[in-house]
Amino acid sequence: MSADVLLAHDAPRGAIPQILWAPWCASSTLACAEQVQAVAEATQPPLLLHGHWHQFQQVRLPGQDTEVVGISMDGTEQSWLVLDLPGLEITHAPTAHANPDPFADLEDVELLDGHA
Numbered sequence: 001m002s003a004d005v006l007l008a009h010d011a012p013r014g015a016i017p018q019i020l021w022a023p024w025c026a027s028s029t030l031a032c033a034e035q036v037q038a039v040a041e042a043t044q045p046p047l048l049l050h051g052h053w054h055q056f057q058q059v060r061l062p063g064q065d066t067e068v069v070g071i072s073m074d075g076t077e078q079s080w081l082v083l084d085l086p087g088l089e090i091t092h093a094p095t096a097h098a099n100p101d102p103f104a105d106l107e108d109v110e111l112l113d114g115h116a
Contacts, residue, residue: 003043005088006066010052012037014061015068040066047088049081 013033040048040061048061048068056078057070069090072078082091 001043003045004047004086005083006036006040006043006045006048008036008039008048008050010036011050011057011068011070012040012048012061012066014040014063015048015057015059015070016053040064047083047090049083 010032016033045066048066051071053070054073056072059068061068
């Protein structure tokens with residue numbers, strides 16, 4: 001089985017941002033990353049996109065030709081991307097400024113249960 005793009009919430013184990021990895025990371029987090037790693041190894045996608053760690057990264061998965069791109073949450077152009085198919089080219093558009101508080105816009109959002 002093969003895939004052109006793997007879209008996952010978590011990073012594969014071989015591409016967890018090392019600056020964020022710490023002993024306090026739960027075993028369930030590691031288990032999820034191991035599952036993403038297994039799928040990446042089984043499908044050998046040229047591109048794997050993920051979020052979860054909220055830090056931009058663009059690295060090659062060790063031992064594979066898979067490029068791993070993690071999306072940031074800092075409000076800069078690294079917080080989102082456009083994926084052009086079928087060429088698998090990633091584009092980041094420049095933004096005017098970084099958002100120092102990415103959750104600031106959520107203060108006035110009404111939650112589903114009616115509480116803000």
